[in-house]
Amino acid sequence: MTDLNRRTALCAAVSALIAAMGTPTARASTARPDPVVFARDPAIFDTAISPDGKRIAVLTKKNGEDMLFDYDLSNGSEKHTRVTRETEKRLSLPDTKIRAIFWASNNHIAVVKSFTQGNATYEHYVTNVLDLQKGTFVSFNTGAMPERVRVDDKYEILFSTARVLSRFDPATGKSTQISYDYNGFDWVVTPEGIPVAYSEMDWGSRNFKINMRDGDGWKTVFTGNYKNRNNDTGKAIPRLICLGREGYSIIARFPFTDDDEEDTSGIVEIAPDGMRSEPFKIKGRRAFALIHPQTKRFAGFSYREDWIRYDYTDPFLAQIAERAQMAMPKHLVKIVDMAIEDPRKVILYVEGPNTAGAYFFVNFGTGAMMEIGGSYPDLPADWIASKTKTTYTTTDGLGIEAYLSLPPQREAKNLPLIVLPHGGPQSRDDLGFDWLANALATRGYAILQPNFRGSSGYGYDFVKKGHGEWGRKMQTDLSDGVRHLSGKGIIDPRRVAILGASYGGYAALAGVAFEPDVYRCAIGISGVYDLPDMMMNEAIDSGRKSFTYRYWQTFLAGSDLEAISPARNATKITAPVLLLHGLDDTVVPFSQSTRMEAALKKAGKPVELVRLKGEDHWLSVETTRTALLKAAIAFLETHNPA
Incomplete structure (x- = not known):
């Protein structure tokens, strides 16, 4: 991984971003906005960058309909596609809510939706995948929130449904079963989608296990019974998060504290032999584990306080986060997405005294930038x-x-x-x-x-x-x-x-x-x-x-x-x-x-x-x-x- 271009990245990003956003005036220069301006859905629901960093997907609305835009950064061209409910109708599903978008490959965009059914207290997910070359959608039930993995020289979608871990090839529309366990719960996989650990829960006895890869088989490294613990099994059981720092261990969260509000988060590293580390030292409130976009390994913590704050243990990602904040002084900055083939290419979300929320593409390697759009484009800066x-x-x-x-x-x-x-x-x-x-x-x-x-x-x-x-x-x-x-x-x-x-x-x-x-x-x-x-x-x-x-x-x-x-x-x-x-x-x-x-x-x-x-x-x-x-x-x- 090469270092960031120190000569051009920061200066170009700072001058371009701030110039693009403008500055608020001391006195009102525009009419006071109508209340409908604030009540509208944000103009951009979600945005993502392709793995190669050459294209950006934006989910927005046009004439009241959900629209998916594809921007080509090399020539500025764009295409848009209407997001329909055809999958829901075909599967006889209730109304769904769009939750996120991500690039399933450099030529496929995934739109993730969720729904609840009957007396269920959790959400089911269904994913629509847009083939940009054919202009067609392929849809399938993903059960839980899916993720992208790289298999050999192509990208696929990893998902789990009904105790089955599977991969979906967006190019062919075919699914491949990877692993199965009747009581399977959480899975931790490599960047290639190979499972290295999973948890299982017997919902009758409330017996819980964590299993880790042992050659061609599995080894149970932790067991526990969570029957009626804290009167809520879903909140009591440990959760698996990602690969550990070296790639062979895993990161898990053990709820041994009274509440997640505690400074001690209960986030530990588990070695293949089952040995657990001391809980990671937390340097703030409301800590969430960060995952490296390329290696899928633990990469530090983010903290939700006055605003999101990043504390990466990976030096390169720490440098990206530092330069992202330096590029927008006196603004609130969030890293939305990184191009996994070149993490110097990022999408930033910015709020501040002159914007109610705006998205930018920044290439910290070349200093190039582009404004993707604002959340409230009809809200004048002098009325923020x-x-x-x-x-x-x-x-x-x-x-x-x-x-x-x-x-x-x-x-x-x-x-x-x-x-x-x-x-x-x-x-x-x-x-x-x-x-x-x-x-x-x-x-x-x-x-x-x-x-x-x-x-x-x-x-x-x-x-x-x-x-x-x-x-x-x-x-x-x-x-x-x-x-x-x-x-x-x-x-x-x-x-x-x-x-x-x-x-x-x-x-x-x-x-x-x-x-x-x-x-x-x-x-x-x-x-x-x-x-x-x-x-x-x-x-x-x-x-x-x-x-x-x-x-x-x-x-x-x-x-x-x-x-x-x-x-x-x-x-x-x-x-x-x-x-x-x-x-x-x-x-x-x-x-x-x-x-x-x-x-x-x-x-x-x-x-x-x-x-x-x-x-x-x-x-x-x-x-x-x-x-x-x-x-x-x-x-x-x-x-x-x-």
């Missing part, structure tokens, strides 16, 4: 909200990190505020572009997104601080942020609204119920408002011994559920309330919103419920997001005007 991290201390002395978005073209002084708590609640916000926060900021509001206690990304001790604190300290963590901004003169404490979805919807209604002096109005989106009803339904649906039921029991930690339920305390609410909920929500029942509405109406309180027809919990339909956003803006302009 400034988003920064801020910290404050709660009344009981806990440090909280939060993200503050400021309205474009307005002085950061005496602003109206919207508190926007995330869902989960064991989740987190970061510095990345947030369509809802930015849309509201363009209406003149400051937006505060706190990672309150119970949020992920700060260690399991921080998560546990949220146990038993629904409607209590998890709530005052939000209002302490309001007081922090008020003390700095950034916001007007008399003009504060609270808006959230899922758990954030609960927090919005709990805010006006339990801290009525802080908020002028509240908007709850697909929220949980009646906790006794939630727990009763969970017990009926999944059982009191299920992981989900026990998880909520742990998080609620013996709380008086009636006392912390907004629907049971509607008489305390004096502020206007807007509720929005999808009729097809399978995560939070629509009845949660009707219960909240009925309670407020019975108490004679102002409330409006908007029914989002055909919408799921994740607001996946852009027409629904548009309707939601317009309703929220109209409500805010009436009850908490900017």
Whole structure:
């Protein structure tokens, strides 16, 4: 592997990329964008680079249809193909969602879709492979997420279904069985698709094994029983990740810690004789193993904190990551894909003060670059909200990190505020572009997104601080942020609204119920408002011994559920309330919103419920997001005007 071209790569990439993206103006030079600009699906869903680094595939929409574009980097030509549901219809499958694209070979693009069926709690995958020379699709059921391998002098697709590990040749359309085990679970393969390790699980006895290649056969190097451990087998069993650092060992994750939030990740290396290393030292939060694109070996860790951070152990890949960040100073940079035949050719995703997300091709060997496209091409740079991290201390002395978005073209002084708590609640916000926060900021509001206690990304001790604190300290963590901004003169404490979805919807209604002096109005989106009803339904649906039921029991930690339920305390609410909920929500029942509405109406309180027809919990339909956003803006302009 040759070193990067130090003379041309960095300088050319920096000047070209920044020049292409432009700079925001100090004052508005364009009209304020319509809310539909933010509610639309991102213009680019996914993008990938061919193994030889000569072509780029882009999945986008054209006239409302999913379209696959193929760009030839050598001459700038492009072709596009409509992505259909022919496979789903032929196999009598339900509606599918596109999950990813990748190059199956230098002449074939794979479109990976998934679906759920019946009462299944996991996803099945189906893959459509486009032959660029013939212009035809070949489709097959891949069971799990497929990957590309190289067999001799050609590329094939590796996939596992029904305990069978197989390879699919995109050129011939033929599949070859590689390995079979009745209880097969995870597989680790070489770059050529040869299995070197696999795990098996007897789902009746919950006996688990890890097997590694031993000559022409297999040797069991680990056994364990995971019956009802942590009340959830799927979360308890070890998972195989990839080849080890030298190519003959493997990397696995053992869930011996209380939670993946811990600094000790449980990621270890297992030798062919079964010897396990000490857990790898983790240098941040939310660690994920990195895999070398050529060798399929362990190559370091990435960390999901304020933004993704790379810590490659491979010197060449570390150099790529370093130069990618140097090429875009003061921007958030993510490596999307590398050309495995020449990893100097990469696709970068970039966010920053002058872009809400854009994709670039960069050749760090020659300094060549090309802008692939932006996520929100209709959003002018001067209407992208400034988003920064801020910290404050709660009344009981806990440090909280939060993200503050400021309205474009307005002085950061005496602003109206919207508190926007995330869902989960064991989740987190970061510095990345947030369509809802930015849309509201363009209406003149400051937006505060706190990672309150119970949020992920700060260690399991921080998560546990949220146990038993629904409607209590998890709530005052939000209002302490309001007081922090008020003390700095950034916001007007008399003009504060609270808006959230899922758990954030609960927090919005709990805010006006339990801290009525802080908020002028509240908007709850697909929220949980009646906790006794939630727990009763969970017990009926999944059982009191299920992981989900026990998880909520742990998080609620013996709380008086009636006392912390907004629907049971509607008489305390004096502020206007807007509720929005999808009729097809399978995560939070629509009845949660009707219960909240009925309670407020019975108490004679102002409330409006908007029914989002055909919408799921994740607001996946852009027409629904548009309707939601317009309703929220109209409500805010009436009850908490900017």
